[in-house]
Amino acid sequence: MISKSSDKILKRMMDLHPKVIDLTLDRVFSLLEALNSPHKKLPAVIHIAGTNGKGSTLSMIRAGLESSGRSVHTYTSPHLIRFNERIRLAGKLITETELSQLLDECYAANAGKEITYFEITTCAAMLAMSRKNADYTLLEVGLGGRLDATNVVEKPTLSVITPISFDHEQFLGSSIEKIASEKAGIIKRNTPAVISLQNEQALKIIEDRAFELNAPIYSYGKNWLAWEERGRLIYQDGQGLLDLPYPNLAGDHQIINAGCALQTLRLLDNGLIKNFDSVTTNASWPARMQKLKDGFLNKLYPSAEIWLDGGHNPAAGEAIAAHLSKLKPRPTYAICGMLNTKDIKGFMNPLSSQIDKLFGISIPEENNTLSGHETSQEAANVGMVSNSCDSLESAFKLIKQHSENPRIIICGSLYLAGHVLALQKYEIN
Secondary structure, eight states: OOOOHHHHHHHHHHHHHOOSSSSSSHHHHHHHHTOOOOGOOOSSSEEEOHHHHHHHHHHHHHHHHHHHOOOOOOOOOOOOSSSSGEEEEEEEOOOHHHHHHHHHHHHHHHOOOOHHHHHHHHHEEEEEEEESSSSSEEEOOSSTTTTTTTTSSSSSSEEOOOOOOOOHHHOOOOHHHHHHHHGGGGGGTTEEEEEOOOOHHHHHHHHHHHHHOOOOOOEEETEEEEEEETTEEEEEEEEEEEEEOOOOSSHHHHHHHHHHHHHHHHHHHHTSSSOOOHHHHHHOOTTTTTEEOOSHHHHSSOOEEEEEEESSSSHHHHHHHHHHHOOOOOOOOEEEBBBTSSSSHHHHHHHHOSSSEEEOOOOOOOOOOOOHHHHHHHHHHTTEEEEEEHHHHHHHHHHHHSSSOOOEESSHHHHHHHHHHHTTTOOOO
């Protein structure tokens, strides 16, 4: 868990949250200026937006760069167990001492002005990354793109947009076109952009934005392709074909994410990448179709096959269902906890054909969690057999009564996934 010094500062930062959000980047630019503009001193930036696959794609880009001897900063969100996971400096998680000092420095420089938690912590990340040498900075958008706190870098080396679907509609809009317009806001003038698989409406918005800014785009289906063939990943673009190991990150959707990462690396290449196999074999991204192998829950139910996924939108539900459908048949149960801000029905609909029974639970220590009963009722509304439980452990006990050798998927929220990994004493390093 977060140690006391950084935890105390982060809680203080929460008190600065504006009472009314103004949708501009003024607060971020003001603090960055007070910090001597660290966003202008970052190593070459690859800026990544999208609804699904941002983290997986980022982890594959990082694997390719680091295997070729390049040092990489990364900034991602949210964290699963401790805040330090968000900031990686030249390949290593920021230390507690470094984090506390940076947070304190940013808090002081902000001088008590209103600012959101994500805005001030993003400034802290940029300050940290500006002070340590590296070859590249991988910067993941937190929400949307156009008005996201990360969108202050004037000239990234590349922009990347992963698949866009419905999520955060209350902030980004209720149509794919509106959401795509927000995501496309990271595209910069004359700056190349890698575009992953998109539906037709989203792609049109992205292409129009790129045309306005004279930004070259490299799109799935037009400039590059990735597919599975005989248990291998095949990638093709204008430079030729790559025959690579199948991604170690589980799920067929990782083929497209790997392709997006490979196109990004090919544009950076100039002989940089010596071994493209590393992109698919060395990437690590917890809580995305992660098979739990050791830890508290495995000891609680040794005969169960346990999976963990933090996805929470319709596209994530489809990806989980697709992965489950490819596994050897086995009694399959879901333990699901979700926030009340999510499209519950949209997430659960695809799962209904793959789950024998769902157990709804509330997410520990989350104010916006649905209750177990509410989650169970939502599952029943899409035709799933369901029940509610007081906790993860009580759900496991009930599943034991149904099957000796089940498959269990714990899903619905990254916050629930973080709780599970903490229980497992899983180390992210």
